[in-house]
Amino acid sequence: MTDPVDLIAAELADSARPCVTSSFQAECVVLVHMLRAHVPDVPVLFLDTVHHFAETYAYRDAIAARWGLNLVNLRAADPQPGLWRESTSACCARHKVGPLFDALEPYDRWFTGLRREQSPSRAGLEQVESFRLPTATVLRKISPLAHWTTKQVWDYAKAHDIPLLPLYQQGYSSIGCEPCTTRPTDAENARSGRWGGTKLECGIHIQS
Secondary structure, eight states: OOOHHHHHHHHHHTOSSEEEEOOSSHHHHHHHHHHHTTOTTOEEEEEOOSOBOHHHHHHHHHHHHHHTOEEEEEOOSSOOTTGGGTOHHHHHIIIIIHHHHHHHTTOSEEEOOOOGGGOGGGTTOOSEEEEEOTTSOEEEEEOTTTTOOHHHHHHHHHHTTOOOOGGGGGTOSSOOBGGGBOSOSBTTBTTTTBGGGTOSOOSTTOOO
16 A cells, blocks of 8 residues: 555646546545646646536535645536436446546546545446456556545544545435435445445446
């Protein structure tokens, strides 16, 4: 395990085109804060699925303005609001997986806020992994906070005066699209409130 700050510095030293994905949840915002200490204008890729909570959009805009983020909003070329009613897998593929994989093509480092503690599906997460896009483009996927606990994330945010998404105060522990997000149903699994418990991942972080 490498200290997140040290890992970020080492990876950025060898990167010509880094980016970070952010859903503007706690670990994402903490990671963006760490990255901006080295690359203030690092592209911050946000998946606008057209289904986010109003609070998420407002918080995204507030943090982007406060920090002067190089925010890149990604949206499907042909959004289909309500597709989740027919198939959450199809909805995630159209509004999340496809737009992100297309957008990642020009980058060589992809930083994520993923953590092992978030769910059983992420228990084996490594800080540095090779990731192959559908086009066969390969880039390095960096998850500096992989070994961090929720407490460490929140402690960092408090120490650096980083406000967090207000939805946490309402009992949410993992926040995605509004129709497919509830408060956790299992206290031991922060992502148990996603997709009605039918799945834990949207497809982005499932490497074939």
